[in-house]
Amino acid sequence: HKAKIARGNHLPAKTSDGAVIHIMGNIELPEEVVSVKNYGGDGIGLYRTEFQYLSRSDFPSEDELSDKYRDVIEVMAPNPVTIRTLDINGDKAISRHPDSLEPNPALGLRGIRYCLKKPDVFRIQLRAILRAAAGFDNVRILFPMVSGEEEILEAKVILNEVADSLEKEGFNLSRNIKIGVMIEVPSAVIMADTISKEVDFLSIGTNDLIQYTLAIDRGNKEVAHLYQPLHPAIIRMLKRVSDAARENDVKVFMCGQMAGDPVYLPILLGLGIRELSMSPLGIPTIKHVIRQLKFEDTERFAESVLRQTTAEAIMKLLKDTYGDIL
Ligand code: PEP
Ligand code: MG
Numbered sequence: 183h184k185a186k187i188a189r190g191n192h193l194p195a196k197t198s199d200g201a202v203i204h205i206m207g208n209i210e211l212p213e214e215v216v217s218v219k220n221y222g223g224d225g226i227g228l229y230r231t232e233f234q235y236l237s238r239s240d241f242p243s244e245d246e247l248s249d250k251y252r253d254v255i256e257v258m259a260p261n262p263v264t265i266r267t268l269d270i271n272g273d274k275a276i277s278r279h280p281d282s283l284e285p286n287p288a289l290g291l292r293g294i295r296y297c298l299k300k301p302d303v304f305r306i307q308l309r310a311i312l313r314a315a316a317g318f319d320n321v322r323i324l325f326p327m328v329s330g331e332e333e334i335l336e337a338k339v340i341l342n343e344v345a346d347s348l349e350k351e352g353f354n355l356s357r358n359i360k361i362g363v364m365i366e367v368p369s370a371v372i373m374a375d376t377i378s379k380e381v382d383f384l385s386i387g388t389n390d391l392i393q394y395t396l397a398i399d400r401g402n403k404e405v406a407h408l409y410q411p412l413h414p415a416i417i418r419m420l421k422r423v424s425d426a427a428r429e430n431d432v433k434v435f436m437c438g439q440m441a442g443d444p445v446y447l448p449i450l451l452g453l454g455i456r457e458l459s460m461s462p463l464g465i466p467t468i469k470h471v472i473r474q475l476k477f478e479d480t481e482r483f484a485e486s487v488l489r490q491t492t493a494e495a496i497m498k499l500l501k502d503t504y505g506d507i508l
Pocket of ligand 2: 326366387389390
């Protein structure tokens with residue numbers, strides 16, 4: 183069975199009725215781009231910058247970062263590479279950094295908040311990304327932990343300033359860079375329609391979205407049984423984001439762990455999420471299961487899922503309907 187799945191690595195993830203789903207890899211280090219390719223990924227849906235900042239006492243230089251980005255962009259071209267700006271603190275703390283001593287780091291200075299408070303650190307990343315992207319048209323920039331419109335506007339002002347100054351310095355920048363935000367804070371779900379007007383794409387980060395919506399620490403074993411991706415509140419949020427994206431003509435992706443578990447596929451496809459990003463190892467199985475689904479059925483299935491009122495009822499519906507393939 184495993185061999186059959188592996189042979190299908192490089193076939194497209196196309197449902198039996200022809201809907202193509204883009205399956206991407208999440209990476210932390212540039213070397214991992216090779217496994218995304220080997221396992222049949224269609225691009226990089228999440229390249230986490232923070233791993234260039236962890237386990238060291240200083241910050242990487244602009245040149246160093248730019249090299250780490252370009253290594254991935256070059257190997258993956260022409261397929262997309264989604265580079266997320268620094269998301270530290272929260273579950274990934276910079277060692278020996280005073281900010282890592284916050285009493286409540288998940289609610290503290292992390293993600294885009296950190297970068298907007300330390301614009302010099304932010305500028306270095308943006309310069310590094312824009313320089314690495316020069317000459318390529320497959321790069322997307324993704325901002326983490328956005329809670330609403332203001333942070334996006336502020337980030338875009340800095341991005342434009344950085345682009346202007348690089349051009350003055352003589353760099354020939356790519357004109358085709360897409361800008362997106364993570365949807366992982368509940369307020370961003372509520373504001374998804376407004377946010378969509380400011381960006382080219384949304385990427386749902388279920389790891390944090392579930393944590394903040396259900397008030398369950400994503401890393402705390404004591405409450406792990408309450409960390410429920412199928413909680414009806416989460417499913418309704420996914421629906422809301424997907425609808426807002428469609429109405430405003432922006433793309434909606436998912437890069438949290440929910441995207442890499444086949445059991446959720448009928449729901450995600452049915453809600454209109456057409457790009458999923460996951461750890462490279464998970465790609466072959468996800469592609470294999472997608473080829474056994476019929477898109478039209480998943481749309482109808484998602485409607486009945488939305489009528490359920492507990493995670494348990496949704497799981498039962500999944501098993502009753504798709505038990506033989508999941
Ligand atoms: C998420 O929150 O779902 C996500 C993909 O980002 P991270 O796991 O890096 O917080
Ligand atoms: Mg996150």
